[in-house]
Amino acid sequence: MGNEVEVFQRIRKSPPPQLDVKVKRGIRKLKFQRYAGIFSLVFVFAFTLGASLRIFLSLNKEIPQIITVTMRENLKDKIYPGVAPLKVEVEPVSVYSYKVYLNGDVYREGYTSGDIDDSIVINDPVNYVNLEIVDLINGGEKELSWFVYNF
């Protein structure tokens, strides 16, 4: 058998040097694919987690309370000589911020727990008053507007 083996050994084929390069390149590509796979899995996981968290938080968000604003005096469409009262009761008791706009400009800003007892100096004959109330604890807001006349 010795000679037979020798005969076959003579016709053995050796790989070209570029095989080393090809194999190394292939393994580098494989490693890259593995890392890319891990990265995309992490990305998908993080995205899913973020989305789930967002949905969870939005579903569990407290429903803002209904704010009731009552005017102590009916101020709407009333005529006042120079000064119009602003007496408003806000329910339920909470911490509110409010803004009073007179003819589009901010006239007054403040905070209240329920009552607003104020007055507005009016110079124009026709005045548009707008009241914005925001509940700082429970969320929610309310807006009220009316005309007062100065004659």
Next chain:
Amino acid sequence: MAIRFDDVYNEYKEMVFNYVFWRINDYDEAVDLTQEIFIKIYKNLGKFKGESSMKTWVMSIAINHLNDFFRKKKKFNPVYFEENSREDDCDDPGPIEEMDLEDTIKVERALQKLKDWEREILTLYYMEGFQYEEISKLLNIPLGTVKSRLNSAKKSLKKVLTGGVTHGK
């Protein structure tokens, strides 16, 4: 101790390439297939448990990869060894050195004219030095079939070298 891929590659690249070349008879394609086989070895190196020798394990991956390759290409049209020809084939055709082996090119050409399974068994036995038992496991055939296939392949080679009828691929 962890097995380093570089060590496996350096030790068996010649064996794998030679086997692949003699099965497909195409140098460039043999390079590509050898690369694919070593990528597969790299991927599966952690699964090697040492139940067989590293040489047998590497060769089994090469054989499976080539069988898949032929299956995919629908090239694989093996002429299966006929059991009824075993007795005849078991007659030793005589040592190969008695054949006209002086001309290496002639031997190469003769080998190329053999059937796929004939080239395969000659390559495994004579070029890569696998024993009958190892070939039997690698090709998943009985030991007797290994011996008769080897005799049959030698007979075919002798026939081609002496100008007899050739099988073609």
